[in-house]
Amino acid sequence: MQISELAKLSNLNTHTLRYYEKAGLLKPSGRSHSNYRIYSEDDLITANFIKRSKACGFSLSEIASLLAIKNDKSQHVCAEAKSITDAKIKDV
Numbered sequence: 311m312q313i314s315e316l317a318k319l320s321n322l323n324t325h326t327l328r329y330y331e332k333a334g335l336l337k338p339s340g341r342s343h344s345n346y347r348i349y350s351e352d353d354l355i356t357a358n359f360i361k362r363s364k365a366c367g368f369s370l371s372e373i374a375s376l377l378a379i380k381n382d383k384s385q386h387v388c389a390e391a392k393s394i395t396d397a398k399i400k401d402v
Contacts, residue, residue, distance in 0.1 A: 312342075316349045320357040327357065333370055335360055335377060367402055 317324045330336040331347075336356055338347035349357075356377065363373045372394055379391045 311349050311354075313338075313347050313349065316354060316357060319354055320361060322357060322361060330357070330360055333374070335370065335374055366398070368398055372398065 311319075313324050313327055316322075317327055320327075327336060331338065336353060339350040339353060340348045342348055359377075360373055363376065364370075368376070375394055376391055
């Protein structure tokens with residue numbers, strides 16, 4: 311799907327999605343022949359995760375940490391994600 315469809319399905323605007331891409335939180339699965347960003351269902355799941363996390367008060371840095379744990383499970387343990395979320399619960 312192109313960025314406009316991802317924006318529609320995630321209820322985020324295209325500028326926000328591009329900002330998340332620049333921040334390293336969201337990466338298009340590829341590019342079309344005409345160089346349009348192409349996103350997958352997993353990218354939609356990630357966009358929705360970012361949106362929900364922001365709504366819960368997580369910073370982009372905290373979200374990046376959670377996504378790093380999710381994307382490279384062999385280098386992380388679940389306790390790291392639990393620690394980040396527990397710290398946020400205490401902050402809230």
